[in-house]
Amino acid sequence: MDGIPEQELPYDVFAKACPSRGTLEHVTGRWGALTLGALHEGSLRFNALRRRVDGVSEKMLSQTLHALERDGLVHREAQPTNPPRVDYELTPFGHEVAERLLGLIHLVEGRMDDVLAARTRYDETRGGR
Amino acid sequence: MDGIPEQELPYDVFAKACPSRGTLEHVTGRWGALTLGALHEGSLRFNALRRRVDGVSEKMLSQTLHALERDGLVHREAQPTNPPRVDYELTPFGHEVAERLLGLIHLVEGRMDDVLAARTRYDETRGGR
DNA sequence: CAGCATCCAGCTTGATACTG
């Protein structure tokens, strides 16, 4: 009967305690997703990244990069020069993740007119209250 | 020279003020992603959904569903019976989004061993402090 | 069952200031 063990995955985001949930949050979080998206086009230095991800604070970017580096999605390349120069780039796994993320992002961007229309409809329907 | 206008998208998540950023957050948010993932397999009633998305509170699920419904990703089907029965299901657009999301989720789940190993390495490297 | 209203602890976030 368990001749064909049904290839059960050891990790399941739907389970509260699964560590994959944490990683998913790093990846999809407000700044995580945009950071990965930005780095998918090529490596960037700290402040360039900060400019690209419009609205992120120094602190949040730093924090986001640490989490992504820790999870093995981003590689940090520091050159001991003066002034310091640090480049951030995606690891192969980071690129895989970023690709899917960008697919999602573009899908959403491309349908924003529909989304906005849906919102208007929704708000009008229950607009009175 | 703008014979071939380069198909510029009107929406850009990287821009702070773009409404697409809000929608992306609804979609990728902690509960948004899991809710869409759960509903991709089929419609579910409120409490079934609550059980499926392990750890979500009533309030957060309700809030998440409202946001997704407003953005046109989820359809709410209420039957005026007693006791009340409400089914939630994805719209076609919701399914498209959920598909990509699940791709991302499975990618992450499938690589968790690598992620965990990367974390250990990271923590050991700067483990001292 | 399917939810809304309220309260409030605490985590997240953004400013600001400082270091190497």
Added chain:
DNA sequence: CAGTATCAAGCTGGATGCTG
């Protein structure tokens, strides 16, 4: 340039109680 440290404020989210 590339960050870290600190602090206040605001939003997130859970618990509880109630409605239809």
